Amino acid sequence: MWQRETFKKIKQIPREEHVLPGTSLCAGCGGLESLRLAAKVLGDDVVYVNAAGCFTMLATYPFTPFKGSWLYTTMASAPAGAQGVRDALDVLIAKGRLPRNENLKVVVLGGDGSTYDMALSSTSGAIYRGLDFYYFCYDNEAYGNTGMQLSAATPYGARTSTSPCSLQHPSASMQDKKDIFEIWRAHKPPYIATVAPRYPLDLEEKFARAVKFTGPKLFLALSACPTGWLYDPGETPEVAKLAVETGLWPLKEAINGAVIHTYIPKRKPVEDYLRLQGRFRHLFEPTRQDEAIRHIQERVDTYWKLVSG
Amino acid sequence: MNQTNQMMMTGNLAAAWGARLAEADYIPAFPITPQTEIVEALAKWCESGAMAARFVTMDSEHSMMTAAGAAAATGARVFTATSSQGLLYAIEVLYSISGWRAPLVLVNVSRALAAPITLEPDHNDVLAARDSGFLQIHAETCQEVLDSILMAYRIAEDERVMLPVIVNLDGFYLSFTREPVILPAPEQVAQFLPPFRPAHLGFKASAPHALGVAVLGGTPYSYFRHQMHLAAMNALDVHSETAAEFERLFGRRYDVVEGYRLDDAEDVLVMSNAFASRGKVAVDAARAEGRRVGLLRLRMIRPWPADAIRDALRSRRAVAVLDQNLAPGQGGILFQEVAACLYGEALRPRTLCSFIGGLGGKNLSEGEFRTIFEQTAEAGVRETGIGPVLLYTEAEHREMKQLQMLAGELGS
Numbered sequence: 001m002w003q004r005e006t007f008k009k010i011k012q013i014p015r016e017e018h019v020l021p022g023t024s025l026c027a028g029c030g031g032l033e034s035l036r037l038a039a040k041v042l043g044d045d046v047v048y049v050n051a052a053g054c055f056t057m058l059a060t061y062p063f064t065p066f067k068g069s070w071l072y073t074t075m076a077s078a079p080a081g082a083q084g085v086r087d088a089l090d091v092l093i094a095k096g097r098l099p100r101n102e103n104l105k106v107v108v109l110g111g112d113g114s115t116y117d118m119a120l121s122s123t124s125g126a127i128y129r130g131l132d133f134y135y136f137c138y139d140n141e142a143y144g145n146t147g148m149q150l151s152a153a154t155p156y157g158a159r160t161s162t163s164p165c166s167l168q169h170p171s172a173s174m175q176d177k178k179d180i181f182e183i184w185r186a187h188k189p190p191y192i193a194t195v196a197p198r199y200p201l202d203l204e205e206k207f208a209r210a211v212k213f214t215g216p217k218l219f220l221a222l223s224a225c226p227t228g229w230l231y232d233p234g235e236t237p238e239v240a241k242l243a244v245e246t247g248l249w250p251l252k253e254a255i256n257g258a259v260i261h262t263y264i265p266k267r268k269p270v271e272d273y274l275r276l277q278g279r280f281r282h283l284f285e286p287t288r289q290d291e292a293i294r295h296i297q298e299r300v301d302t303y304w305k306l307v308s309g
Numbered sequence: 310m311n312q313t314n315q316m317m318m319t320g321n322l323a324a325a326w327g328a329r330l331a332e333a334d335y336i337p338a339f340p341i342t343p344q345t346e347i348v349e350a351l352a353k354w355c356e357s358g359a360m361a362a363r364f365v366t367m368d369s370e371h372s373m374m375t376a377a378g379a380a381a382a383t384g385a386r387v388f389t390a391t392s393s394q395g396l397l398y399a400i401e402v403l404y405s406i407s408g409w410r411a412p413l414v415l416v417n418v419s420r421a422l423a424a425p426i427t428l429e430p431d432h433n434d435v436l437a438a439r440d441s442g443f444l445q446i447h448a449e450t451c452q453e454v455l456d457s458i459l460m461a462y463r464i465a466e467d468e469r470v471m472l473p474v475i476v477n478l479d480g481f482y483l484s485f486t487r488e489p490v491i492l493p494a495p496e497q498v499a500q501f502l503p504p505f506r507p508a509h510l511g512f513k514a515s516a517p518h519a520l521g522v523a524v525l526g527g528t529p530y531s532y533f534r535h536q537m538h539l540a541a542m543n544a545l546d547v548h549s550e551t552a553a554e555f556e557r558l559f560g561r562r563y564d565v566v567e568g569y570r571l572d573d574a575e576d577v578l579v580m581s582n583a584f585a586s587r588g589k590v591a592v593d594a595a596r597a598e599g600r601r602v603g604l605l606r607l608r609m610i611r612p613w614p615a616d617a618i619r620d621a622l623r624s625r626r627a628v629a630v631l632d633q634n635l636a637p638g639q640g641g642i643l644f645q646e647v648a649a650c651l652y653g654e655a656l657r658p659r660t661l662c663s664f665i666g667g668l669g670g671k672n673l674s675e676g677e678f679r680t681i682f683e684q685t686a687e688a689g690v691r692e693t694g695i696g697p698v699l700l701y702t703e704a705e706h707r708e709m710k711q712l713q714m715l716a717g718e719l720g721s
Contacts, residue, residue, distance in 0.1 A: 045514040049379070059522040061529050069512045071382060071409075072521035073375055074401055080372030083365065084337065084379030084387075085512060091334045091363050091385050097506075098384070102513035122375070125368030 002253075002262045006208040007201045014040045020065045024057045028233025030240055031055070031138030031223030033197035035109070038136060038219070041207035044068045047085055047104045051078035051119055053111030054145040055138060069104065076118045078108045079126035082133045107134040112153035113143045115220075116178050127187040127216045134210070135218040140225035141177070148228040148279075152178040155248075156299070157292050158279045160228075165282040171292035172282060176299065181220060185254050189216035193253040193262075196222040198240035202251055202262055209253070222249045230278020242273040247300045250307070261307055270297045314492040320483035320583075323451040323490050324390060324416045324476070325350035327458025329360050330498045331414070333388035334505075336364045337376040341395040342428055343480035344418040348390060362388075374399035377413055378406035381473070382520055384511035386462065387413035392480060393420035393434045400438060406473050407442025407537060409520050411510060412465030413473045414458055415443065419582065420480040421669040429670020430480040432582065432634040436610075436642050442537050444474040444544050445610040447581045449567075451488040454478050456561060459493070463502050463551050469543040471509070477610075479583040481670060486583075493559055501558050541612045548609060565614035567606040568621055570596065574603030575626040576685050577658075578678075579647055581607040584633060584667050591678030602682055607643065615650035622651060627660040627689030629681055632697075633667040640697035641665055660688045663696030674702060 007013065018039035025032050031054065039046075046068035050056060052075035059070045073081035086106045092098035110119055115137040126133065142160045143149040149162040150173060159165050159172040184192050190213035195203040203221075210217040224240045226233040243249035244265055251263040271293060274280040283289045318326070324347045328336065336355065338348040348364075355364035367373040370391050381387040391399065396417055406413065417438075419430040435445065446461055448454040454476065461474040478484060493501075512518070524530050548565055556562040569589050571577065580588045585606040595602045605621045607614075622628050628651075632641025639645070644663040651657040662685045667673050677700050688695050 044517070047512045056523050059519045061522045061524045064519040064522065066519070067517060069517040070519035070522065071379060071512070072405075072523070073379065074371075074405060077372050077375035077402065080337075080367060080375035081379040083367070083372070084335075084376035084381075085383050087335055087337075087363050087365060087376070088380035088383035088385035088387075089512070091380075092383070095334070095361070098511075098513060102515060104512055104514055121368050122372045125372055128368075129365065 002260050004201060004205040007204040010201065013200060013204055016040070018042070018044055018067055022063070023065045024060060025054065026227045026233070028226040028236040029054070029223065030197045030225060030236050031140060031221060033236070034138065034195060034203065034221035034223065035136065037197065037200050037203050038207050041204055041211070042105060042107060042134070045104050046107050047071060049073055049078050049081040049085060049106060049108050051075050051108065051110040051114040053114055054140070055109045055111065056145065075114050077122045078110055078114065078119060079131070079133070079135065080122040082106045082108050083126055083129070083131050086131060086133055105134065107136055110135070110137050111144060112137060112139040112141060113151045115139070116152040116180050124187060127184065127189050130215050132214050133216060135216065137180070137220050138223040139220055140223040140228055142228055144225060144228050153180070155296070157274070157283055157296055159282055160279070170282070171289055184218050185257060185259070188257055189218060190214070190256055191217040191253070194220045194222070194249065194251055196240045196244050196249055196251060197224070198237045199244060199251060199263065206253055206262070228279070231276055235276060239273070239276055242268065242276065246270045246273045247304050248273060250303070267300070267304065270300055314494065315489050316492060317487045318451060318490050319346065319485050319487055320451045320454050320478045321346035321418065321485070322350055323455040324458060324478065325354070326490070326492060327455045328388035328414070329354055330493060330495060331386065331388070331459055331462045331502060333360070333362050334385040335380045335387045336362050337367050337373045337380070337389055338364060339367050339370050339373045339391065339395065341370070341392045343420060343484045344390045344392040344395070344416070346484070347416060347418070370395035370399040371402060374402035374406065377415070378402060378409060378411050381406070381411035381413040382409045382510055382512070384505070384507055386505040389413070390416040390418065392418045393422060396434050397422065397437055400441065403438055403441035403443055405521060408533070410471040410537070410540070411473060412471055414461045414465065415473060415475050416458065417475050417477045418480045418484045419477055427669045428480065430482060430633070431668045431670070435475060435477045436634050438475060439611060442472060442541065444472055444541060444612065445477060446474065447477040447608055447610055448483070449583055449585050449606060451483065451486070452490045452561070453563065454483070455490055456555065456559070456563060459498060459502055460548070460551050460555055460563065464544055464547050466505050466507070467547045468508065470540050470547055472537065472540055472544070477582065483583040497558050501554060544612050545614060563608065564617065565609035566617045566621055567608055569604040569606065571603035571605065571621060573601055575601040576682065576689055577603050577605050577622060577625050577628050578681065578685070579605045579607065579628060579630040579643070581610070581643065582633065584673055587673055588631070588678065591675065591682070594675065595679070595682045600682055600686065613646060613650065618647060618650055619654045622658055623654060624656045625658040627662060627685045628658040629662040629664055629685040631664045631666055631681065635665050635668060644697070659692050661694045662688050662698070663694070664698045664700055666700035671705070673700070677702065
């Protein structure tokens with residue numbers, strides 16, 4: 001049974017903010033909320049190495065919401081940027097050109113488009129080389145910054161601007177979401193976790209646990225997205241909660257490859273989650289697509305059946 | 310000059326020695342022919358402790374250049390090398406690195422681009438990076454490769470410049486050709502090249518900053534791009550200071566362009582890189598036949614040394630640019646640039662000719678040079694330029710017909 005050791009009560013979460021408000025990200029961005037919580041553990045001695053995506057808009061000249069540093073790289077190579085920064089810091093410290101107390105944590109920020117597809121080569125390389133860094137993926141299940149196009153993280157049945165529903169494809173997206181967690185796990189990094197913004201203690205605990213590991217530490221953050229998933233920004237906590245409670249977004253971690261589910265939901269019907277979002281509305285209106293809904297439910301059931309063994 | 314330090318070495322090994330003598334801190338690498346020998350030598354030296362640098366094999370040139378730029382932006386002295394397809398795979402990142410104003414040295418070992426795929430050199434690869442904000446120095450000899458790398462670091466890291474530099478050498482013809490190279494003494498290199506201690510770069514806890522941030526609208530974008538251009542132009546003065554200091558310490562002189570037998574030349578052939586050595590031999594041969602010809606070798610391609618080119622070509626009868634590159638549908642890339650910088654010159658050459666040769670390492674024969682000089686002289690007399698002339702000999706044409714026959718395209 002998984003137990004939180006550092007964060008048992010909500011009051012233990014530090015009040016100090018490290019990602020300041022006022023950015024041009026959308027109201028209700030679940031990715032930003034996850035990052036805000038993560039930064040409470042990461043602190044300010046951080047250099048964020050950003051891949052092209054929604055978070056690019058965090059640092060817009062002449063503003064940055066961070067008290068730490070920022071380097072915008074490219075969509076495909078943020079982990080390689082992290083490699084260069086980490087190696088240079090190590091070299092400069094080893095050669096006595098940078099005092100040890102100037103050291104920084106290196107944190108990659110990437111959306112699902114970058115993480116699941118374009119940056120796979122550079123991510124795989126960084127994990128293979130055992131790079132000591134954090135990877136924070138804000139997964140909103142589509143290319144969000146360009147206006148919600150299909151990505152490899154888009155779940156079955158979701159409508160995006162490049163997977164519209166049609167007579168031929170009434171359920172819109174036909175593919176199941178790529179399992180990036182398992183792709184990462186196959187590389188055997190010391191720490192991987194999924195997090196969701198509605199579960200702050202689970203999230204903080206995981207970042208606190210990751211600190212102990214040297215090497216790649218990867219986080220997949222559910223980034224409920226009012227703009228792209230089509231719901232009211234105020235409902236982000238509810239949407240994130242239902243993603244977890246239906247079992248669609250399992251909260252888990254893998255330490256040196258061993259997977260533990262950190263929260264076992266009672267598993268509400270997936271329909272409760274789907275109904276909240278405009279991107280799934282075509283599954284219910286004008287006619288209910290029972291088969292598509294059943295497919296989604298069955299995928300979840302199969303997953304949890306394997307978990308409970 | 311210490312002649313005892315003279316060794317026979319390839320252009321690739323000379324490039325590796327440049328990085329070693331510059332005491333690079335960090336070398337992200339990825340193999341590609343014909344550059345690989347450079348990173349092999351560096352890997353060995355890093356492993357043995359001969360170099361105090363960290364060597365990392367990356368997963369692609371795109372990642373390699375990202376790591377290189379990010380490390381330079383963190384404050385390390387960075388060296389890396391690539392060729393051809395590798396340079397093109399990384400080209401997106403080149404624009405980022407120059408935008409970060411992160412100085413580093415990238416050696417490109419020129420190799421023609423696919424398709425069709427080949428291994429031998431021309432300059433379409435390096436010229437694809439001409440607008441990236443990287444400065445470019447193109448070397449003719451193995452010695453010049455080494456010396457240019459040392460000069461490149463000093464220019465790149467100058468506060469007036471703060472831009473990355475590509476040092477280019479021709480694949481095979483220079484990369485794998487052994488020439489005598491004088492190895493500068495490390496103490497002298499230390500005198501020439503101060504340690505890299507950038508005032509405006511580096512990530513550290515006490516001085517957080519954001520680099521490469523998004524801008525909204527053209528006003529800030531244009532401002533930063535204009536800054537890059539002005540900094541690149543500063544590199545002309547910085548190069549001449551650097552060249553003077555280099556000559557003082559090492560006794561070898563490199564200018565942004567090199568004139569060969571230009572003094573009384575009526576007609577001038579413009580070339581770059583290793584094939585310029587053949588051009589010089591051809592100039593000697595033509596002079597022996599009584600032609601008053603000379604050669605101008607373009608050494609610095611970015612920033613474009615327009616004044617030096619104008620000075621060298623003013624009042625000539627005819628100028629021929631021999632491009633070892635081809636912009637299909639346009640012609641020679643360097644021809645365009647030479648022509649553009651001569652237009653405003655009152656005493657500009659009467660005639661400009663454009664020749665395309667040596668693509669994919671194709672030979673430039675004595676006969677072709679003779680033809681170039683003849684046709685250029687005639688054009689000068691006529692006062693009508695020619696080109697682009699696609700150089701291809703009858704023997705080559707026959708050889709190609711044979712290949713086509715084997716491929717089954719002809720004769721069936």
